[in-house]
Amino acid sequence: METLDERRKKILCAIIQSHIDLNIPIGSFFITQKFSVGLSSATIRNTMAKLEELGYISQPHTSAGRVPTEKGYRFFVSTLLEEQTLAGNSELSDELSGKLMLTEKDNGKIVKEAANTLSLFSHYLALAIPPKTEDIVLKHIKFIKYEDRKVLAVLVSEEGMISNKIIELDRTYSQKQLDNASSYLNGKFHGLTIKIIREEITGQLHLDKAACDRLIANLIALCREVFTSETEDLTLNMLSGASNLPDFATMKQIKEILRAIEDKQFMLKLLHQMSGSQGTQVFVGMEHIIPSLRELSLVISTYKDGKQANGAIGIIGPTRMNYKKLIPMVDHTARALTRILTEI
Amino acid sequence: METLDERRKKILCAIIQSHIDLNIPIGSFFITQKFSVGLSSATIRNTMAKLEELGYISQPHTSAGRVPTEKGYRFFVSTLLEEQTLAGNSELSDELSGKLMLTEKDNGKIVKEAANTLSLFSHYLALAIPPKTEDIVLKHIKFIKYEDRKVLAVLVSEEGMISNKIIELDRTYSQKQLDNASSYLNGKFHGLTIKIIREEITGQLHLDKAACDRLIANLIALCREVFTSETEDLTLNMLSGASNLPDFATMKQIKEILRAIEDKQFMLKLLHQMSGSQGTQVFVGMEHIIPSLRELSLVISTYKDGKQANGAIGIIGPTRMNYKKLIPMVDHTARALTRILTEI
DNA sequence: GGTTAGCACTCTTAAGCGTTGAGTGCTATT
DNA sequence: AATAGCACTCAACGCTTAAGAGTGCTAACC
Numbered sequence: 001m002e003t004l005d006e007r008r009k010k011i012l013c014a015i016i017q018s019h020i021d022l023n024i025p026i027g028s029f030f031i032t033q034k035f036s037v038g039l040s041s042a043t044i045r046n047t048m049a050k051l052e053e054l055g056y057i058s059q060p061h062t063s064a065g066r067v068p069t070e071k072g073y074r075f076f077v078s079t080l081l082e083e084q085t086l087a088g089n090s091e092l093s094d095e096l097s098g099k100l101m102l103t104e105k106d107n108g109k110i111v112k113e114a115a116n117t118l119s120l121f122s123h124y125l126a127l128a129i130p131p132k133t134e135d136i137v138l139k140h141i142k143f144i145k146y147e148d149r150k151v152l153a154v155l156v157s158e159e160g161m162i163s164n165k166i167i168e169l170d171r172t173y174s175q176k177q178l179d180n181a182s183s184y185l186n187g188k189f190h191g192l193t194i195k196i197i198r199e200e201i202t203g204q205l206h207l208d209k210a211a212c213d214r215l216i217a218n219l220i221a222l223c224r225e226v227f228t229s230e231t232e233d234l235t236l237n238m239l240s241g242a243s244n245l246p247d248f249a250t251m252k253q254i255k256e257i258l259r260a261i262e263d264k265q266f267m268l269k270l271l272h273q274m275s276g277s278q279g280t281q282v283f284v285g286m287e288h289i290i291p292s293l294r295e296l297s298l299v300i301s302t303y304k305d306g307k308q309a310n311g312a313i314g315i316i317g318p319t320r321m322n323y324k325k326l327i328p329m330v331d332h333t334a335r336a337l338t339r340i341l342t343e344i
Numbered sequence: 345m346e347t348l349d350e351r352r353k354k355i356l357c358a359i360i361q362s363h364i365d366l367n368i369p370i371g372s373f374f375i376t377q378k379f380s381v382g383l384s385s386a387t388i389r390n391t392m393a394k395l396e397e398l399g400y401i402s403q404p405h406t407s408a409g410r411v412p413t414e415k416g417y418r419f420f421v422s423t424l425l426e427e428q429t430l431a432g433n434s435e436l437s438d439e440l441s442g443k444l445m446l447t448e449k450d451n452g453k454i455v456k457e458a459a460n461t462l463s464l465f466s467h468y469l470a471l472a473i474p475p476k477t478e479d480i481v482l483k484h485i486k487f488i489k490y491e492d493r494k495v496l497a498v499l500v501s502e503e504g505m506i507s508n509k510i511i512e513l514d515r516t517y518s519q520k521q522l523d524n525a526s527s528y529l530n531g532k533f534h535g536l537t538i539k540i541i542r543e544e545i546t547g548q549l550h551l552d553k554a555a556c557d558r559l560i561a562n563l564i565a566l567c568r569e570v571f572t573s574e575t576e577d578l579t580l581n582m583l584s585g586a587s588n589l590p591d592f593a594t595m596k597q598i599k600e601i602l603r604a605i606e607d608k609q610f611m612l613k614l615l616h617q618m619s620g621s622q623g624t625q626v627f628v629g630m631e632h633i634i635p636s637l638r639e640l641s642l643v644i645s646t647y648k649d650g651k652q653a654n655g656a657i658g659i660i661g662p663t664r665m666n667y668k669k670l671i672p673m674v675d676h677t678a679r680a681l682t683r684i685l686t687e688i
Numbered sequence: 689g690g691t692t693a694g695c696a697c698t699c700t701t702a703a704g705c706g707t708t709g710a711g712t713g714c715t716a717t718t
Numbered sequence: 719a720a721t722a723g724c725a726c727t728c729a730a731c732g733c734t735t736a737a738g739a740g741t742g743c744t745a746a747c748c
Contacts, residue, residue: 025711027710027711027712028711028712029710029711041711045711045712045713046713048712049712049713059711059712062711062712062713063709063710063711063712064710064711064712065710065711065712
C-alpha cells in the first residue's frame with residue numbers, strides 16, 4: 001500500500017478542511033488560491049489524481065472538484081487525534097462548571113446536563129451513555145410501601161445513580177418489616193457490583209433461606225427481580241439537544257438516528273465498541289453500527305465516575321462535520337465530567 | 345354569516361377527506377368520480393366556488409383543485425367530534441391493555457407507555473403531560489442517606505407518581521434520625537396536595553419550630569426545598585415516538601416542535617388550555633401556542649388518575665392528518681389510561 | 689331556479705435544447 | 719518534477735414549447 005508523503009497529506013487536509021467549511025466540491029485552482037502552497041493548479045491536479053486513485057477523495061462527476069471519501073475523513077480525523085489540539089474551550093468550560101457544580105443533583109442528572117451543554121455548544125445531537133448496569137456498585141437499598149402488596153425499591157449506587165423499581169409481593173408487609181429487610185440487604189450487599197449481587201442471589205439463595213426468617217427469605221426472592229431485570233432507569237439512555245438536529249440529514253436519516261437511540265441495543269453495542277480504549281474516538285460513517293447511518297459520524301469519549309464504571313459521552317453529526325473544533329470539545333467535556341464525578 | 349346546507353357540508357367533507365388521503369388539491373371532476381354523488385362536475389364547481397368564498401377551501405393557483413383552509417379543517421374536525429365515531433381500535437386496545445397491565449410499573453411509566461403505544465399506532469409524535477405538580481396528593485415521603493451531608497428524598501404520590509430529589513443539609517444525620525423525620529412528615533402531610541403542603545410549610549413553619557426538636561425543624565426547613573422547587577421529575581414531560589417524526593414537516597418545523605417540547609412552559613400552557621374542558625380536543629393550526637407551528641395540529645385528550653388530578657395525552661401531526669382515524673384513537677387511549685389508573 | 693354541457697382561459701409541470709462555466713486530464717515545454 | 723496550454727466533459731441555468739388539469743362563465747335544459 002502506497003503511503004502519503006508530506007505534500008499529499010497537506011493537500012488532502014486542505015481539501016477536506018475546505019470541504020467541511022464550505023460544503024462544496026473543492027477544485028485544484030481553489031486550493032492554490034486559499035492555501036499559498038507555492039504550486040500551480042496543474043500540480044495540485046496531479047496530486048489529486050493520485051489521492052483519488054488511493055481512495056481518499058472522489059469526484060461527484062467528471063467536471064467537478066473533489067470531495068473526501070470516508071477513507072479521507074478517517075485519515076483526516078486520525079491526524080487531528082494525533083495532534084491533540086487543545087483548542088480554547090474556555091467558554092464551554094465555564095458553562096460546564098457552572099451547570100455541573102450545582103450540588104443538588106444526582107450523577108444521572110449531572111451526566112445529562114453535560115450532554116445538554118455539549119449539544120448546546122456543538123449544535124449537534126449529544127448523547128450520553130451511563131455505565132453498564134453490571135458494573136454499578138450498590139450503596140444502599142431501601143423499600144418503601146407503595147400499595148397493599150406492592151413495594152417501591154430505591155437503589156442508590158456508589159457512583160450516585162438512583163433507580164426506582166416497583167415489585168409486587170404475594171402478601172402485605174408493614175413498613176417496619178420492609179425496613180428490616182432493607183437493613184439485612186444493605187449489610188449483605190453493600191459495596192458489591194450488581195453483577196456480583198446477581199450471582200449471589202441466583203446462586204446462594206436456597207442456602208440462606210433456611211438461615212433467616214421467612215419474611216426476609218421471601219423478600220430476597222423478590223429482590224431477585226430487582227437485580228436480575230434490566231433495572232431500566234440505570235441504563236436509561238440520555239439524549240439531548242434534539243432541537244439541535246442537524247440541518248444536513250434527510251428525514252429518513254433523522255428517523256433512523258432517533259429510532260436507534262430509542263433502542264437500547266444500539267447504545268450497548270456502542271459502549272461495547274468503546275470499551276477497552278480510553279479517550280476520544282471518532283467513528284466516521286456509522287454503517288458498521290446501523291447500515292442506514294452511513295453519512296453520519298460519531299465523536300465520542302469515555303468518562304469515569306469515580307469508581308470502576310465507565311460511561312461515554314459524545315455527539316452525532318454529519319460525516320462532514322468540523323472535527324477540528326468538535327473533537328477537542330467532546331474530549332474536554334468528557335474530562336470535565338470525569339473530574340466532577342470523581343470530586344464528589 | 346351564511347350557513348352550510350347538507351350538500352355543501354357533504355362536499356366539503358369529501359374534499360377534505362380526499363385531500364387528507366391523497367395530499368393533492370382536489371378537483372371537481374375527482375369528487376364526481378370518487379363519491380357517487382349524482383351531480384355533475386359543473387355543479388360541484390359552483391358549490392366549490394361558494395365554499396371558497398366562505399373561506400373553507402382555497403386554490404393553490406388558478407388551475408388547481410381545492411385545498412382545505414384551517415377553517416375548513418376546523419369544521420371537518422368539529423363534525424367528527426360530534427359524530428363520536430367509535431371506530432374499531434381493538435388492536436390498539438389489546439396492545440394497550442397488554443402493555444399497561446403489567447403490574448411492576450409506577451404511574452409515570454404507565455403514562456409513558458401509553459404515549460409510546462399511541463405513537464406506535466398513530467405514526468405521529470405522541471406526548472403525555474402528567475398532572476400539575478400542585479394537584480398531586482402526597483402519600484409517602486422517605487429520606488435516604490445519600491452522602492455525608494446529602495439526603496435523597498423519595499416522594500410517592502397517591503396517584504402513583506414517584507419522584508426523587510437530592511437535598512443538601514448543613515450537617516450529617518444518621519439514617520435513624522432521617523427515619524424519624526420521615527415518620528413525622530408522613531404523619532403531618534399524608535393525604536394533602538403538594539399545593540397545600542407548600543402553603544403549610546411556608547406559613548406555619550416558625551410556629552412548629554418551637555414545638556418539635558431541632559432535628560426535625562431543620563429537616564422541615566430543608567423540606568421546603570423539596571416542595572417548593574419544581575420537583576422536576578413529577579412534571580417531567582413525556583414524549584414518545586420521536587422516530588415517528590412526521591414526513592410532512594420541514595426541518596425547521598421539527599426543530600420547533602422539539603424545542604417546544606423541551607420547554608416546560610409550552611406544556612404547561614397547553615395543559616392550561618385544556619383544563620376545564622373534558623374529553624378530546626383538536627387544535628388545528630398551533631399558531632396560538634407557538635407561531636411557527638402554523639401547519640401543525642394537536643389532537644389531545646384529558647385523562648384522570650383516580651384522584652383529582654388531570655393530565656393530558658395526545659399527538660402532534662400535520663394539519664393534514666387523518667382525523668377520522670386519529671381522534672377516536674386518542675380518545676380511546678385516554679379512556680383506557682383513565683380506566684387503568686383508577687383501577688389500581 | 690337548480691343543473692348541466694361546452695368552451696375558452698389560466699397556470700403548472702415536464703421535456704427538449706442550446707449556452708455557460710467550472711474543473712479536469714493530457715501533452716508539450718521548461 | 720513542475721507548469722502552461724488546451725481540448726474535453728458535464729452539471730446548471732435559462733429559454734421555449736407542449737401537454738394537461740382544472741377552472742369560471744355562458745347558454746341551454748328540466
